């Protein structure tokens with residue numbers, strides 16, 4: 001039975017929004033999007049049942065992971081930044097970022113999907129650097145961080161903030177791209193990319209991603225596995241799932 005606030009399909013698909021996530025609206029009907037993660041959910045190692053848990057999705061964009069965690073039974077809060085340009089944009093890139101984002105309203109896709117699914121996920125406009133339990137209505141049992149550390153100046157600082165909102169022993173699920181070539185190296189390394197791209201700071205190798213997590217104070221680090229997700233540009237992203245405990 002559709003709920004009263006459900007938008008028409010045409011409203012969702014016709015919205016002036018550049019979708020990041022391919023989202024299933026009905027069997028065989030999806031939003032367009034930059035990346036289709038539906039086949040890769042299990043590779044993240046997200047626990048199948050999250051009933052009774054409170055979860056946080058960091059850098060939610062259209063909300064793919066937030067809605068997935070809600071489907072698995074969690075009570076979910078999601079955060080993202082709404083400033084244009086986003087806070088980590090270097091001064092030299094402001095004009096390029098502003099031109100690219102011209103006219104876009106952050107959260108448009110998320111709010112449409114929330115109404116479409118009749119979801120209770122709450123989206124808050126909070127930067128990961130400003131995370132505190134108060135900023136998200138209390139501590140959480142699980143934090144999901146997907147494809148976000150690469151966009152930050154200070155990934156370790158962000159992970160420190162993430163750790164502070166987790167209950168003691170709470171779980172971090174990271175699902176981040178790693179650099180294919182540097183993955184051959186055992187030493188921790190990250191490729192610095194702000195010299196040539198607008199959005200991305202780092203492409204780490206797995207050893208570097210692990211060290212970011214332990215440097216931020218997490219323990220019980222476990223590699224869940226990798227997968228290859230093809231984005232709309234045809235680029236194959238190698239995503240590594242790492243789990244750890246606060």
Ligand SMILES: C[S@@+](CC[C@H](N)C(=O)[O-])C[C@H]1O[C@@H](n2cnc3c(N)ncnc32)[C@H](O)[C@@H]1O
Pocket residue numbers: 058059060061062064065079080081086087088126127128129145146147148151
């Ligand atoms: C590449 S998208 C990843 C979306 C989603 N997490 C996923 O795994 O598919 C990166 C997201 O991180 C958000 N983001 C960037 N800087 C952030 C910050 N300082 N705090 C919170 N979110 C941020 C972006 O706005 C964007 O929604």
